Amino acid sequence: xxxxxxxxxxxxxxxxxxxxxxxxxxxxxxxxxxxxxxxxxxxxxxxxxxxxxxxxxxxxxxxxxxxxxxxxxxxxxxxxxxxxxxxxxxxxxxxxxxxxxxxxxxxxxxxxxxxxxxxxxxxxxxxxxxxxxxxxxxxxxxxxxxxxxxxxxxxxxxxxxxxxxxxxxxxxxxxxxxxxxxxxxxxxxxxxxxxxxxxxxxxxxxxxxxxxxxxxxxxxxxxxxxxxxxxxxxxxxxxxxxxxxxxxxxxxxxxxxxxxxxxxxxxxxxxxxxxxxxxxxxxxxxxxxxxxxxxxxxxxxxxxxxxxxxxxxxxxxxxxxxxxxxxxxxxxxxxxxxxxxxxxxxxxxxxxxxxxxxxxxxxxxxxxxxxxxxxxxxxxxxxxxxxxxxxxxxxxxxxxxxxxxxxxxxxxxxxxxxxxxxxxxxxxxxxxxxxxxxxxxxxxxxxxxxxxxxxxxxxxxxxxxxxxxxxxxxxxxxxxxxxxxxxxxxxxxxxx
Amino acid sequence: xxxxxxxxxxxxxxxxxxxxxxxxxxxxxxxxxxxxxxxxxxxxxxxxxxxxxxxxxxxxxxxxxxxxxxxxxxxxxxxxxxxxxxxxxxxxxxxxxxxxxxxxxxxxxxxxxxxxxxxxxxxxxxxxxxxxxxxxxxxxxxxxxxxxxxxxxxxxxxxxxxxxxxxxxxxxxxxxxxxxxxxxxxxxxxxxxxxxxxxxxxxxxxxxxxxxxxxxxxxxxxxxxxxxxxxxxxxxxxxxxxxxxxxxxxxxxxxxxxxxxxxxxxxxxxxxxxxxxxxxx
Numbered sequence: 001x002x003x004x005x006x007x008x009x010x011x012x013x014x015x016x017x018x019x020x021x022x023x024x025x026x027x028x029x030x031x032x033x034x035x036x037x038x039x040x041x042x043x044x045x046x047x048x049x050x051x052x053x054x055x056x057x058x059x060x061x062x063x064x065x066x067x068x069x070x071x072x073x074x075x076x077x078x079x080x081x082x083x084x085x086x087x088x089x090x091x092x093x094x095x096x097x098x099x100x101x102x103x104x105x106x107x108x109x110x111x112x113x114x115x116x117x118x119x120x121x122x123x124x125x126x127x128x129x130x131x132x133x134x135x136x137x138x139x140x141x142x143x144x145x146x147x148x149x150x151x152x153x154x155x156x157x158x159x160x161x162x163x164x165x166x167x168x169x170x171x172x173x174x175x176x177x178x179x180x181x182x183x184x185x186x187x188x189x190x191x192x193x194x195x196x197x198x199x200x201x202x203x204x205x206x207x208x209x210x211x212x213x214x215x216x217x218x219x220x221x222x223x224x225x226x227x228x229x230x231x232x233x234x235x236x237x238x239x240x241x242x243x244x245x246x247x248x249x250x251x252x253x254x255x256x257x258x259x260x261x262x263x264x265x266x267x268x269x270x271x272x273x274x275x276x277x278x279x280x281x282x283x284x285x286x287x288x289x290x291x292x293x294x295x296x297x298x299x300x301x302x303x304x305x306x307x308x309x310x311x312x313x314x315x316x317x318x319x320x321x322x323x324x325x326x327x328x329x330x331x332x333x334x335x336x337x338x339x340x341x342x343x344x345x346x347x348x349x350x351x352x353x354x355x356x357x358x359x360x361x362x363x364x365x366x367x368x369x370x371x372x373x374x375x376x377x378x379x380x381x382x383x384x385x386x387x388x389x390x391x392x393x394x395x396x397x398x399x400x401x402x403x404x405x406x407x408x409x410x411x412x413x414x415x416x417x418x419x420x421x422x423x424x425x426x427x428x429x430x431x432x433x434x435x436x437x438x439x440x441x442x443x444x445x446x447x448x449x450x451x452x453x454x455x456x457x458x459x460x461x462x463x464x465x466x467x468x469x470x471x472x473x474x475x476x477x478x479x480x481x482x483x484x485x486x487x488x489x490x491x492x493x494x495x496x
Numbered sequence: 497x498x499x500x501x502x503x504x505x506x507x508x509x510x511x512x513x514x515x516x517x518x519x520x521x522x523x524x525x526x527x528x529x530x531x532x533x534x535x536x537x538x539x540x541x542x543x544x545x546x547x548x549x550x551x552x553x554x555x556x557x558x559x560x561x562x563x564x565x566x567x568x569x570x571x572x573x574x575x576x577x578x579x580x581x582x583x584x585x586x587x588x589x590x591x592x593x594x595x596x597x598x599x600x601x602x603x604x605x606x607x608x609x610x611x612x613x614x615x616x617x618x619x620x621x622x623x624x625x626x627x628x629x630x631x632x633x634x635x636x637x638x639x640x641x642x643x644x645x646x647x648x649x650x651x652x653x654x655x656x657x658x659x660x661x662x663x664x665x666x667x668x669x670x671x672x673x674x675x676x677x678x679x680x681x682x683x684x685x686x687x688x689x690x691x692x693x694x695x696x697x698x699x700x701x702x703x704x705x706x707x708x709x710x711x712x713x714x715x716x717x718x719x720x721x722x723x724x725x726x727x728x729x730x731x732x733x734x735x736x737x738x739x740x741x742x743x744x745x746x747x748x749x750x751x752x753x754x755x756x757x758x759x760x761x762x763x764x765x766x767x768x769x770x771x772x773x774x775x776x777x
Contacts, residue, residue, distance in 0.1 A: 140631070254746065262739045262743065446769075452769055454772070455772045458772055458774050465628045466628045466630050467626075467628070473746045474746075481628055481638065483638060
């Protein structure tokens with residue numbers, strides 16, 4: 001192997017196959033030594049002078065130094081967003097707002113490779129995913145919402161609506177640019193201005209997006225980007241002049257945000273964690289189902305809120321299915337995220353790696369059997385092999401808590417009723433998967449699964465036209481589609 | 497007067513289709529504006545609330561599984577029963593302080609509103625759902641589903657129009673509810689419960705507790721098996737920090753104008769579900 005970071009499992013050699021590494025060039029990317037906060041159209045220093053490093057999780061090497069926004073900085077960003085709302089954005093026609101969004105979409109398409117490489121460097125996800133999923137979808141989200149900006153009255157007939165004003169948005173580290181697109185595009189299309197906080201481990205693509213925002217001549221202050229961790233986030237949440245909050249992240253933090261917002265009657269949307277059941281019936285197309293399960297849990301190292309992390313497989317095919325699944329896992333390539341062959345990249349942070357490790361250990365202590373493939377992992381960086389836990393009971397922590405890593409938990413069932421009972425036995429309700437060739441069973445299950453997104457004979461598909469969001473403790477509100485627009489508009493009176 | 501002594505009604509709770517007294521044995525008195533006693537009303541406890549949630553949870557899935565047409569018919573039946581007891585409601589509202597004209601108008605408007613929501617049962621899905629043009633070989637559609645068990649604080653006034661405006665949009669889509677009503681509006685709420693009990697509404701779909709809002713509200717907000725709460729009717733002096741506990745299970749918290757009539761009120765207690773399936777040969 002040409003690349004020491006990309007060591008394939010012995011299984012590949014058994015087949016006499018070896019992949020030559022195919023490393024994506026980083027020459028397109030120009031990472032600065034340090035970044036300011038993007039407020040009112042300019043990169044500015046923090047009032048506190050604090051900063052933090054952002055790492056490449058696959059090497060643990062520092063990529064850049066990023067400014068930590070203090071509450072005063074957040075206040076500056078909110079004021080800039082307010083002035084911009086009153087001065088430019090509120091007065092602008094929907095058609096013109098749409099034109100800015102179209103421009104952003106085009107710039108993202110034009111600079112897609114640069115963004116993809118930077119996303120992979122900063123977050124650790126395989127380049128084939130940032131290149132083929134994150135970037136095309138991020139551009140598509142701006143493109144889709146651009147067209148809504150001058151058609152909102154068609155989405156909500158007979159309602160008098162207006163934007164909230166200044167929107168505070170806090171996004172996670174698993175799809176940094178894509179989550180920024182999910183948040184920004186509908187907010188802007190509906191006429192709001194924004195203060196956005198990217199996650200502290202993955203700020204770089206949002207800061208590169210700030211360059212795009214300048215390049216497309218978006219009026220200053222329409223989008224403000226403040227980097228930082230929890231303290232910066234709470235400054236946004238607690239700011240009295242923020243008119244609406246949108247958060248994607250853990251259920252734990254989401255609950256804290258709801259605590260703060262609910263007593264002020266502040267509009268809020270939450271897209272939180274999940275523990276999605278992935279149900280395989282005995283008549284499923286097994287080869288496709290195996291691929292679906294692999295994609296469901298190992299896509300983006302399992303750092304996916306809607307990951308199919310609980311495999312429920314019908315007892316009659318369980319042994320065969322798990323055997324085939326393990327053989328398939330042996331073929332997954334874990335290693336250098338920049339290698340175009342890589343299936344599973346680096347775990348996003350040390351903290352997350354420790355959490356995954358701790359939960360898997362808890363699972364083993366509670367009696368689960370563990371399967372890990374024979375692949376070796378790079379010496380530096382944060383890595384976790386694709387893992388399957390069998391013999392898991394419903395009461396085990398690994399069956400109930402979100403692991404947010406490449407760890408699949410397996411349970412079995414005999415009847416559709418039992419599958420449904422187990423599938424819905426969770427406080428979460430973000431997504432669910434069903435594999436069967438029987439159409440009526442798909443609809444029977446889909447009607448009864450308590451989750452906001454149901455993938456039948458497929459998994460982990462996303463589209464800007466498709467509403468996404470959870471039931472129960474996975475949050476409320478939808479992102480994408482016509483349904484996602486509603487969260488960024490408020491009633492001004494007449495409605496019927 | 498015919499000479500016979502009038503028979504006064506005992507106001508009890510409405511849980512799972514029955515009218516029990518509070519397990520706590522407590523009552524509170526409701527007077528007319530002249531200060532004369534109208535009734536001693538059961539004062540529900542935390543345990544009564546828990547029973548009501550249990551009933552609502554058991555009833556939820558079967559109620560949601562009824563066809564939309566059937567739910568519409570049942571709601572329309574409620575309107576018929578309200579209509580047939582119009583005189584009773586007018587007298588009741590007069591008894592708690594409304595003049596004759598206002599009482600009559602409120603009752604008529606409330607029945608009208610109930611009919612309006614009854615007609616939505618098999619229409620809101622078409623208006624609010626969608627088929628989504630995703631860029632790939634997938635059939636992708638979005639359908640609304642009920643949120644689950646909803647806690648409702650009945651507005652103090654207008655007591656009939658207020659409760660009808662909160663209740664009808666919540667149950668028309670298949671949610672089940674636990675209502676908390678206090679003071680004079682308790683009489684109206686329980687009388688509506690009597691209408692529901694004789695209108696083919698399955699037991700447990702609507703449960704009505706009378707009592708002290710400030711005592712029961714924290715239990716409603718904190719209950720892990722209540723999915724959403726409608727606080728439109730809470731007293732203005734309520735300490736809003738107690739709403740923080742809604743985050744325990746990420747409850748949907750809805751606050752609207754008490755008398756609003758809107759499709760959005762149905763939306764408030766819906767979850768949008770999106771389903772993907774490949775298209776192929």
